[in-house]
Amino acid sequence: MSTLPAAAADTQSQSQPQFGPSNPFYAPSTLPYQAPPFDKITDDDYLPAMEAGMAEEQKEMQAIADNPAPPTFENTIVAMEKTGRLLRRVQSAFFTVVSANTNPTLQKVRATEAPKFAAHRDSILLNEKLFQRVSTIYNERKSLNLDPESLRLVEYTYDQFVHAGAKLSEADKTELKKLNEELATLSNTFSTKLLAATKEGAYVTTDKAALAGLSEPQLNAAAEAAKGRKVEGYVLPLQNTTQQPDLVSLTNRSTRETIFGNSWNRAEKGDANDTRDTIAKMAQLRAQKGKLLGYPNFAAWKIEDQMAKTPEAALKFMDALVPAATAKAASEEADIQAVIDQQKGGFKAQPWDWDFYAEQVRKAKYDLDEEQVKPYFELNNVLENGVFYAANQLYGITFKERHDLPVYDKTMRTFEVFNADGSHLALFYCDYFKRDNKQGGAWMNSMVEQSKLLATKPVVINVANFAPPAPGEPALITSDDVRTMFHEFGHALHGMFANSEYPSLSGTNTARDFVEFPSQFNEHWASYPSVFQHYAKHYKTGAPMPAELVEKIRKAQTFNKGYDTTELLAAAELDMKWHTLAASAPQQNPDTFEKQALEETKLWISYVPPRYRSSYFSHIWASGYSAGYYAYLWTQMLDDDAYQWFVEHGGLTRANGDRFREMVLSRGNTEDLEQLYEAWRGKKPSVEPMLKYRGLETTGGK
Numbered sequence: 001m002s003t004l005p006a007a008a009a010d011t012q013s014q015s016q017p018q019f020g021p022s023n024p025f026y027a028p029s030t031l032p033y034q035a036p037p038f039d040k041i042t043d044d045d046y047l048p049a050m051e052a053g054m055a056e057e058q059k060e061m062q063a064i065a066d067n068p069a070p071p072t073f074e075n076t077i078v079a080m081e082k083t084g085r086l087l088r089r090v091q092s093a094f095f096t097v098v099s100a101n102t103n104p105t106l107q108k109v110r111a112t113e114a115p116k117f118a119a120h121r122d123s124i125l126l127n128e129k130l131f132q133r134v135s136t137i138y139n140e141r142k143s144l145n146l147d148p149e150s151l152r153l154v155e156y157t158y159d160q161f162v163h164a165g166a167k168l169s170e171a172d173k174t175e176l177k178k179l180n181e182e183l184a185t186l187s188n189t190f191s192t193k194l195l196a197a198t199k200e201g202a203y204v205t206t207d208k209a210a211l212a213g214l215s216e217p218q219l220n221a222a223a224e225a226a227k228g229r230k231v232e233g234y235v236l237p238l239q240n241t242t243q244q245p246d247l248v249s250l251t252n253r254s255t256r257e258t259i260f261g262n263s264w265n266r267a268e269k270g271d272a273n274d275t276r277d278t279i280a281k282m283a284q285l286r287a288q289k290g291k292l293l294g295y296p297n298f299a300a301w302k303i304e305d306q307m308a309k310t311p312e313a314a315l316k317f318m319d320a321l322v323p324a325a326t327a328k329a330a331s332e333e334a335d336i337q338a339v340i341d342q343q344k345g346g347f348k349a350q351p352w353d354w355d356f357y358a359e360q361v362r363k364a365k366y367d368l369d370e371e372q373v374k375p376y377f378e379l380n381n382v383l384e385n386g387v388f389y390a391a392n393q394l395y396g397i398t399f400k401e402r403h404d405l406p407v408y409d410k411t412m413r414t415f416e417v418f419n420a421d422g423s424h425l426a427l428f429y430c431d432y433f434k435r436d437n438k439q440g441g442a443w444m445n446s447m448v449e450q451s452k453l454l455a456t457k458p459v460v461i462n463v464a465n466f467a468p469p470a471p472g473e474p475a476l477i478t479s480d481d482v483r484t485m486f487h488e489f490g491h492a493l494h495g496m497f498a499n500s501e502y503p504s505l506s507g508t509n510t511a512r513d514f515v516e517f518p519s520q521f522n523e524h525w526a527s528y529p530s531v532f533q534h535y536a537k538h539y540k541t542g543a544p545m546p547a548e549l550v551e552k553i554r555k556a557q558t559f560n561k562g563y564d565t566t567e568l569l570a571a572a573e574l575d576m577k578w579h580t581l582a583a584s585a586p587q588q589n590p591d592t593f594e595k596q597a598l599e600e601t602k603l604w605i606s607y608v609p610p611r612y613r614s615s616y617f618s619h620i621w622a623s624g625y626s627a628g629y630y631a632y633l634w635t636q637m638l639d640d641d642a643y644q645w646f647v648e649h650g651g652l653t654r655a656n657g658d659r660f661r662e663m664v665l666s667r668g669n670t671e672d673l674e675q676l677y678e679a680w681r682g683k684k685p686s687v688e689p690m691l692k693y694r695g696l697e698t699t700g701g702k
């Protein structure tokens with residue numbers, strides 16, 4: 001039976017209840033698919049369950065390390081795969097709610113536990129006896145007659161140990177553990193500050209005129225948001241990106257400038273929520289960590305196990321995109337400036353003008369109005385007749401809504417997913433609407449990971465921040481939101497189609513520069529004609545979108561891609577610059593560093609700010625994308641190249657879908673990803689389809 005570790009029991013004995021059978025995490029969930037029992041879980045259940053879960057896994061791992069029998073694949077590598085069930089159970093539920101439905105209690109738990117998780121992981125990966133057993137099996141692996149997935153697991157496990165510092169001296173290991181704990185604490189500090197800064201950064205006004213240009217439903221939503229915060233007037237909450245969605249419609253230039261300033265400076269106000277010191281310290285500690293592990297910088301260490309394998313490969317790929325992307329952005333800016341001049345604006349286009357005038361350029365060039373389009377994108381219809389429909393056509397899977405399973409927020413929906421032959425596949429939740437207690441952005445999370453060894457089927461969730469409808473009104477979403485739904489569902493498919501023996505290699509447990517490939521690939525189906533026709537129907541009349549509007553959308557698809565690609569490149573280059581700092585570099589001033597980094601990469605462009613500024617770049621300081629943001633562009637190359645294969649082989653067919661599922665989506669990390677991709681594609685990925693589909697091809701010459 002598990003008990004609290006002594007140290008934790010000492011410090012928390014007054015406030016923490018004992019961990020026992022009354023805790024909902026004590027035993028595996030008895031709900032279908034072992035879904036988390038959200039109706040039984042209280043905020044106080046997480047901490048004792050996590051403490052007990054770490055203690056239990058510690059004991060299990062130590063038992064493997066102390067096993068007197070000589071190491072075998074079964075008694076060491078497979079045994080390790082079976083450990084930590086309790087911890088995984090509580091962590092997956094905890095990280096779901098602390099991201100999507102948080103409160104001060106949960107945040108406090110995260111703050112307490114973050115350094116402990118880091119230390120816990122270190123204690124396993126830096127366990128000398130355990131590493132000796134893993135090494136022995138690794139050295140003998142070629143003579144063990146293992147199947148390919150088992151062989152991959154041996155190599156993966158060994159690499160994990162080495163990557164974490166298992167070969168370091170005892171003194172260096174101690175130093176590394178200290179660095180990891182400090183970094184985990186700082187990362188948590190960053191998240192807590194940023195959540196508060198983002199909330200604080202909302203635009204609040206009682207002056208309706210300042211909001212001219214917003215539609216009636218948008219105004220209602222802003223009034224609702226104000227009510228939710230118990231303030232007068234209207235509130236426009238900040239999204240986590242630099243650009244803010246309302247800037248496209250607000251006609252009042254000074255409102256736009258204020259909102260943009262709120263976004264850009266959200267975490268740089270010199271108050272308690274200023275993150276600059278935190279991130280500068282993190283960059284410095286990460287550089288020290290890279291050096292300690294024997295690498296020239298943090299990025300070289302971090303990317304080693306990715307598809308790109310070195311920072312140089314990632315940088316070379318990005319640098320090659322800069323001229324095409326910035327040239328396209330410059331031509332887009334010229335179009336925007338022309339509109340401003342034509343209207344005798346008398347100013348040069350600034351970042352807060354971009355979306356507003358880009359929308360006018362789009363209307364003029366393509367005669368397309370986002371407000372005209374939205375009535376055809378009612379959220380539930382897009383989900384069931386678009387996202388689900390495409391997956392049905394490609395993979396034969398079907399969906400049945402379930403109302404009997406507990407959720408943590410009443411706006412969530414739950415679906416059971418079935419294979420074409422009717423067999424049970426997975427459980428899928430969605431939580432789409434913005435709330436103040438939800439982290440910004442959109443993501444997928446695995447609540448239960450598929451594994452044949454553990455006899456588990458996947459439970460996944462998609463979370464987003466779409467504007468909630470005013471009471472009684474339907475949720476009409478933008479074309480960006482539609483794309484986000486397909487994107488996150490692509491991650492969900494990657495999780496749900498997992499068909500691995502071992503949990504460590506299952507589903508989305510792949511390299512960062514691969515994991516965004518299935519999701520971005522799935523975006524292509526949003527605009528695929530037979531799918532689009534099936535969901536793009538007027539929410540009142542059910543009438544299909546008129547052909548000419550569809551044609552306009554098709555033509556407008558490469559619109560603004562210069563800006564989109566450039567803002568991503570700027571963020572990705574920033575990330576790489578922060579993480580290729582040498583360990584000897586002093587602590588940086590983030591603003592100076594940022595400007596210099598962007599100038600060096602020819603991405604300091606007044607009208608295209610990076611998609612995230614360093615001070616609110618949550619991906620790299622708190623979400624595991626450090627030295628990994630390039631992955632979004634890298635995987636764009638993969639996804640367009642993959643879609644090109646479909647185009648060349650008859651498009652959306654069950655045969656094509658099944659082949660993709662079998663050779664890519666079901667494989668998780670069970671094979672070398674480069675080889676896996678090439679086996680399916682028949683060749684190495686190339687950047688040409690990416691340039692073509694994003695309208696970035698240089699005209700003339702070729």
Ligand SMILES: [Zn+2]
Nearest residue numbers: 487491516519
């Ligand atoms: Zn994604």
